[in-house]
Amino acid sequence: MSYNTEHKQRTRAKIIESARILFNRHGFQGVTIDMVMAGAELTRGGFYNHFNSKQELHGAAVSSFLSGRGAIWRADAGVDRADPPARMARQMIQGYLSSEHLDDLDGQCPMIALPSDAARSDVEVRSAYQKLLVAMVSLFEDGVGENEAEPRQKALSLAALCVGGMVLARTLPDSTLAEEIREAAYLTASEMVVTQ
Amino acid sequence: MSYNTEHKQRTRAKIIESARILFNRHGFQGVTIDMVMAGAELTRGGFYNHFNSKQELHGAAVSSFLSGRGAIWRADAGVDRADPPARMARQMIQGYLSSEHLDDLDGQCPMIALPSDAARSDVEVRSAYQKLLVAMVSLFEDGVGENEAEPRQKALSLAALCVGGMVLARTLPDSTLAEEIREAAYLTASEMVVTQ
DNA sequence: TGTACATCAGTGAACGCGCGTTCACTGATGTAC
DNA sequence: TGTACATCAGTGAACGCGCGTTCACTGATGTAC
Numbered sequence: 001m002s003y004n005t006e007h008k009q010r011t012r013a014k015i016i017e018s019a020r021i022l023f024n025r026h027g028f029q030g031v032t033i034d035m036v037m038a039g040a041e042l043t044r045g046g047f048y049n050h051f052n053s054k055q056e057l058h059g060a061a062v063s064s065f066l067s068g069r070g071a072i073w074r075a076d077a078g079v080d081r082a083d084p085p086a087r088m089a090r091q092m093i094q095g096y097l098s099s100e101h102l103d104d105l106d107g108q109c110p111m112i113a114l115p116s117d118a119a120r121s122d123v124e125v126r127s128a129y130q131k132l133l134v135a136m137v138s139l140f141e142d143g144v145g146e147n148e149a150e151p152r153q154k155a156l157s158l159a160a161l162c163v164g165g166m167v168l169a170r171t172l173p174d175s176t177l178a179e180e181i182r183e184a185a186y187l188t189a190s191e192m193v194v195t196q
Numbered sequence: 197m198s199y200n201t202e203h204k205q206r207t208r209a210k211i212i213e214s215a216r217i218l219f220n221r222h223g224f225q226g227v228t229i230d231m232v233m234a235g236a237e238l239t240r241g242g243f244y245n246h247f248n249s250k251q252e253l254h255g256a257a258v259s260s261f262l263s264g265r266g267a268i269w270r271a272d273a274g275v276d277r278a279d280p281p282a283r284m285a286r287q288m289i290q291g292y293l294s295s296e297h298l299d300d301l302d303g304q305c306p307m308i309a310l311p312s313d314a315a316r317s318d319v320e321v322r323s324a325y326q327k328l329l330v331a332m333v334s335l336f337e338d339g340v341g342e343n344e345a346e347p348r349q350k351a352l353s354l355a356a357l358c359v360g361g362m363v364l365a366r367t368l369p370d371s372t373l374a375e376e377i378r379e380a381a382y383l384t385a386s387e388m389v390v391t392q
Numbered sequence: 393t394g395t396a397c398a399t400c401a402g403t404g405a406a407c408g409c410g411c412g413t414t415c416a417c418t419g420a421t422g423t424a425c
Numbered sequence: 426t427g428t429a430c431a432t433c434a435g436t437g438a439a440c441g442c443g444c445g446t447t448c449a450c451t452g453a454t455g456t457a458c
Contacts, residue, residue, distance in 0.1 A: 002399040002454050027316055029225045032444060046402045054445070111364070116312040118367040120223050126369040133364060134373075156380035157361070161353060164360015168307070168329060171314045173322040184352035198421050198432040228411060242435045250412070
C-alpha cells in the first residue's frame with residue numbers, strides 16, 4: 001500500500017480543475033496534456049495514472065462543473081435553493097446573462113466556452129454537457145411553471161436564449177454589439193419569467 | 197501571361213467551398229489543408245498560391261456563406277426579399293429552426309457549426325461571423341419593427357434564440373431532447389414575431 | 393520503536409504520427425513575332 | 426498559321442514542430458515483523 005486513496009483523489013481533482021479552466025480559456029484542442037499537468041503542478045507522464053485519454057478528461061472537466069465551480073458561481077449569482085423557484089430562475093437569468101459572466105473566462109459555464117468542441121466529442125462527453133443543460137432547464141421549468149401555459153417550452157427557450165446570447169456575445173469582435181446582444185437577451189429572458 | 201484571371205478565381209472559389217463544407221462537418225481544427233484541397237480536386241502544395249494561411253481560409257469560408265450557400269439556403273426556406281419584412285422574418289425563423297437545418301451538416305449556418313472556433317479566431321475571422329449575425333439581426337429588426345416597442349431588443353433576442361437553440365440541439369446526445377429544444381425555440385421565436 | 397520491504401504516484405525521456413508550411417520543379421496556357 | 430518563349434497555377438516531396446501516448450525508472454508512503 002503506498003499513499004492512501006484520498007491522496008490520489010486530491011491529485012485527480014487538481015488535474016480536473018486545471019483542465020476545466022484551461023479548456024474554458026483555450027478550447028479542448030487548444031490545450032495540451034502538458035499544460036493541464038503543469039497547471040496542476042505535476043508533470044506530463046503522470047496523467048495516464050488518472051485518465052485513459054484526453055477525451056476522458058474532457059468529460060470529467062465538464063461533469064465537475066455542476067457541483068464544483070458552478071456551485072460557487074450560483075452562490076455568487078444569488079441562486080439559492082432555499083428561495084422560491086421563480087426567484088431562483090430570475091437570479092439564474094441575471095447571473096448567466098451578466099457582463100461579469102461574459103468576462104469570466106475561467107469560471108464561465110462550459111456550454112458557452114466549448115459549444116462546438118462539445119458537438120464533436122464522443123457520447124460520454126456530450127452526455128456531460130447534456131446534464132448541464134438538463135439542470136438549467138429544470139431550474140427554469142420550476143421557476144416558470146406557476147402561472148404559465150407551456151412551462152417546458154418556455155424553460156427550453158430560456159436555456160437557448162441564455163446560451164445563445166452568451167455564445168454570440170463571445171464571438172463578436174465589436175464589444176459594443178456584444179454587450180448589446182447580451183443585454184437584449186437578458187431583458188427578453190427576464191420578461192419571459194415575470195409576466196404572462 | 198499564363199491562364200486568365202477567371203481560371204484562378206474559379207479555383208479559389210472551389211477551395212473555399214470545399215473548406216466551408218469540411219469546416220461545417222469537422223470544425224476548423226478537424227480539417228487539414230490536404231482535406232480541403234482534395235475536396236477541391238487539387239493537391240496540397242497549391243494552397244498557398246491562393247491563401248496565406250489556414251486562418252485566412254477560415255475567414256473566406258465564413259464570408260462566402262452569405263452570398264453563396266446561404267443564398268441557396270434562404271431560397272429553399274422561402275426567405276424572399278420581395279416579401280413584406282414580417283413574412284421574411286417568419287420564414288427565416290421557420291427555416292433556421294427547422295429539423296432540416298439541424299440535419300444539414302453541409303449547408304448549415306456557420307454560427308451553428310463553429311461557435312467556439314469562431315470565438316478563438318483572429319479578428320478578421322470573427323468579423324466574418326459578425327457580418328452573418330448583423331445580417332440576421334437586421335432582417336429580424338425589419339420584420340419585427342412594425343408594431344413593436346423595442347424592435348432591436350427583440351431582433352437581437354431572436355438571433356440568440358435561433359443560434360442558441362440550434363447549437364444546443366447539435367450538442368445533445370439525446371436526439372429526442374434535441375428535437376424538443378429546437379421545436380421549443382421555434383415556437384417561442386414564432387410567438388415573438390406574430391404578436392405584440 | 394526501528395528496519396526491510398512492497399506498492400504505486402509521479403518523473404522525464406522517447407516514440408510516432410500528423411499537419412501547416414515551404415520549395416524546386418512541371419506543364420498548360422497565352423503572347424510575340 | 427506556326428513556333429519559340431514567358432508566366433505562373435498546380436504538383437508532390439520534404440521540413441520542422443507539436444502533441445498524445447508509452448515506458449523504464451524513482452522515491453515517498455504505508456505495512457509487516
